[in-house]
Amino acid sequence: MKPSTSIQDYLKRIYELTESGSPASTNDLARELNIKPASVTGMIQKLASEKPALIEYQKHQGVTLTSAGKKAALEVIRHHRLLETWLVQTLGYSWDEVHEEAEKLEHVISEDFERRIAAALGHPLRDPHGELIPTADLKMPLDDTTPLSALRKNQSGKILSIKGADADLLRYLDELGLTPNTMIEVIDYSPFDHNLTIKVEKKTHVLGLSVTSKIFIEES
Amino acid sequence: MKPSTSIQDYLKRIYELTESGSPASTNDLARELNIKPASVTGMIQKLASEKPALIEYQKHQGVTLTSAGKKAALEVIRHHRLLETWLVQTLGYSWDEVHEEAEKLEHVISEDFERRIAAALGHPLRDPHGELIPTADLKMPLDDTTPLSALRKNQSGKILSIKGADADLLRYLDELGLTPNTMIEVIDYSPFDHNLTIKVEKKTHVLGLSVTSKIFIEES
DNA sequence: TATAAAATTTAGTCTTGCCTAAATTATTGT
DNA sequence: ACAATAATTTAGGCAAGACTAAATTTTATA
Numbered sequence: 001m002k003p004s005t006s007i008q009d010y011l012k013r014i015y016e017l018t019e020s021g022s023p024a025s026t027n028d029l030a031r032e033l034n035i036k037p038a039s040v041t042g043m044i045q046k047l048a049s050e051k052p053a054l055i056e057y058q059k060h061q062g063v064t065l066t067s068a069g070k071k072a073a074l075e076v077i078r079h080h081r082l083l084e085t086w087l088v089q090t091l092g093y094s095w096d097e098v099h100e101e102a103e104k105l106e107h108v109i110s111e112d113f114e115r116r117i118a119a120a121l122g123h124p125l126r127d128p129h130g131e132l133i134p135t136a137d138l139k140m141p142l143d144d145t146t147p148l149s150a151l152r153k154n155q156s157g158k159i160l161s162i163k164g165a166d167a168d169l170l171r172y173l174d175e176l177g178l179t180p181n182t183m184i185e186v187i188d189y190s191p192f193d194h195n196l197t198i199k200v201e202k203k204t205h206v207l208g209l210s211v212t213s214k215i216f217i218e219e220s
Numbered sequence: 221m222k223p224s225t226s227i228q229d230y231l232k233r234i235y236e237l238t239e240s241g242s243p244a245s246t247n248d249l250a251r252e253l254n255i256k257p258a259s260v261t262g263m264i265q266k267l268a269s270e271k272p273a274l275i276e277y278q279k280h281q282g283v284t285l286t287s288a289g290k291k292a293a294l295e296v297i298r299h300h301r302l303l304e305t306w307l308v309q310t311l312g313y314s315w316d317e318v319h320e321e322a323e324k325l326e327h328v329i330s331e332d333f334e335r336r337i338a339a340a341l342g343h344p345l346r347d348p349h350g351e352l353i354p355t356a357d358l359k360m361p362l363d364d365t366t367p368l369s370a371l372r373k374n375q376s377g378k379i380l381s382i383k384g385a386d387a388d389l390l391r392y393l394d395e396l397g398l399t400p401n402t403m404i405e406v407i408d409y410s411p412f413d414h415n416l417t418i419k420v421e422k423k424t425h426v427l428g429l430s431v432t433s434k435i436f437i438e439e440s
Numbered sequence: 441t442a443t444a445a446a447a448t449t450t451a452g453t454c455t456t457g458c459c460t461a462a463a464t465t466a467t468t469g470t
Numbered sequence: 471a472c473a474a475t476a477a478t479t480t481a482g483g484c485a486a487g488a489c490t491a492a493a494t495t496t497t498a499t500a
Contacts, residue, residue: 006487026448039488041449046486060448060495090310091336104328113321116311226457246478259458261479266457280465280478442500449494456486464479470472 003054005107008076009033010043011054014065015073021153021189023062074134079106079114081127081134086117088128095128140219148184149194149212156185157217164214177201178215223274225327228296229253230263231274234285235293241373241409243282294354299326299334301347301354306337308348315348360439368404369414369432376405377437384434397421398435 003011013032017024026044030037047069048057054069065073083102087093093101118124118136125141126132134140151157159182162173173179177200187204188197194209223231233252237244246264250257267289268277274289285293303322307313313321338344338356345361346352354360371377379402382393393399397420407424408417414429 004486027446035487036489037448038450038490043487045449091333091340093336097332101330101333104330105325108324108328110321110324112317113311116313120311224456247476255457256459257478258460258480263457265479443498444500445496445498447494447496449492451492452490454487454489456488457484459484460482462479462481464477466475466477468473468475470474 003072006043007047007054008072008107010040010047011065011069011073012076012080014055014063015070015077018064019152021155021186023056023064025062029063071138074138074140076106077140078134078136078138079109081131082114082117082121082124083109084127084129085121085124085133089121098128146216146218147213148196148198148207148215148217149209151186151196151217152189153186155219156183157219158183159215160218161216162214163216169211169214173211173215176205177203183220184217223292226263227267227274228292228327230260230267231285231289231293232296232300234275234283235290235297238284239372241375241406243276243284245282249283291358294358294360296326297360298354298356298358299329301351302334302337302341302344303329304347304349305341305344305353309341318348366436367433368416368418368427368435368437369429371406371416371437372409373406375439376403377439378403379435380438381436382434383436389431389434393431393435396425397423403440404437 010029010033013029014024017028017032026037026040029035029044030040033040044055044057044063047053047055048063052068053066054072055063055065057063080102083105084095084098087098087101088095115136123136124133132141132146148159159178159180161180162170162178165173178184182200185199186196187199189195190197194212195206196212197204197206230249230253233249234244237248237252246257246260249255249264250260253260264275264277264283267273267275268283272288273286274292275283275285277283300322303325304315304318307318307321308315335356343356344353352361352366368379379398379400381400382390382398385393398404402420405419406416407419409415410417414432415426416432417424417426
């Protein structure tokens with residue numbers, strides 16, 4: 001069964017709040033949804049105990065999405081971002097006017113409608129705000145323009161390209177095994193200096209922002 | 221406050237069922253809405269007893285719309301028909317595919333969205349099914365192509381034109397005062413022979429289908 | 441480390457809008 | 471006119487999803 005509008009909103013917010021790797025707290029979720037924390041607890045308990053669970057939840061520990069939940073969330077986000085793109089292109093909305101409209105439409109359009117606007121727009125990669133649009137098979141793309149520095153704890157991917165590095169840096173990265181096509185995994189993130197601890201072929205390294213912003217990756 | 225999606229559906233169906241002049245029965249409404257008759261009774265009782273009542277209701281007598289209710293219904297119908305027109309024209313839907321999609325979208329689009337698609341379409345008079353689209357000020361247009369024979373009890377309007385009448389008929393209508401710009405009022409309708417009893421300048425006349433189908437009017 | 445503050449959960453309530461079963465009112469055929 | 475039938479309404483319930491107030495757990499501070 002398709003999740004209700006309310007549940008779709010929960011999933012969408014949980015997705016956004018957990019993009020950084022850490023679980024979403026009841027309080028944060030309540031704030032994002034304009035709902036009282038007590039109500040959020042009730043809903044996440046229900047969502048966690050359903051047949052195919054959409055979320056992972058332990059009392060007092062916050063929530064994360066299961067892979068089923070993530071798919072459902074990406075479906076809504078895809079609808080939202082395609083709608084924004086479409087409204088801007090075909091009805092002359094400005095980028096700051098579309099959000100509210102898409103927020104309502106995203107819950108009611110059919111899959112057929114989704115396919116039609118995606119095709120009409122030429123399967124765009126980003127919406128008018130520059131945000132990436134999840135693909136038709138419900139994966140969030142991490143394209144060339146997404147630097148390693150945007151990844152957080154527990155995310156992993158494959159190096160696509162390295163841009164703007166001088167010969168010295170390239171040699172250094174090569175020594176560490178950081179070349180295109182290599183798989184990497186983010187072990188930790190320091191919010192203070194934006195240093196990332198990453199694992200590459202069994203070894204871990206700590207890299208600063210000046211380096212991670214030059215390495216472009218694709219999520220695995 | 222904007223009526224809920226459920227209430228909008230009730231109003232839309234009541235509008236359709238009462239177009240012929242007679243009130244809508246609980247049973248018919250239940251059938252149209254795919255809802256049990258007992259549930260309909262509950263809802264119409266609520267709607268009839270609200271601050272600005274949207275419907276007129278007497279036990280066992282069926283319901284009609286108040287003018288506020290009619291406005292709300294026409295708003296939904298306008299949304300629906302504009303959406304159908306727009307989906308067909310911009311996304312290549314065929315006329316038989318759009319209904320379901322419009323049925324969901326009609327409840328969530330903003331007034332701004334309505335204005336934008338109306339303008340983009342050049343303020344169309346009819347939707348892809350040929351149905352008239354209510355105007356922006358929420359009146360159902362009765363254009364040149366709508367004959368007097370389509371009107372029912374309690375409807376009134378102004379004669380726009382007379383088409384296909386021979387000299388004898390024109391002279392006869394002129395005697396009765398039935399000329400363009402004259403206000404008329406339907407007093408009664410006979411479903412057996414389609415005779416209409418109408419009032420024109422304090423006098424009433426009974427007209428047959430062969431006459432009423434040649435007089436074109438605009439609702440007042 | 442004890443305690444105050446903040447976050448979270450529990451318990452109980454409310455509204456919307458639907459349902460079933462039973463009672464009542466209207467309508468219809470003879 | 472009067473029973474049989476159809477339509478309608480009443481009464482009681484349920485699920486979703488929100489809320490408040492109070493209890494509990496966690497975190498932070500002195």
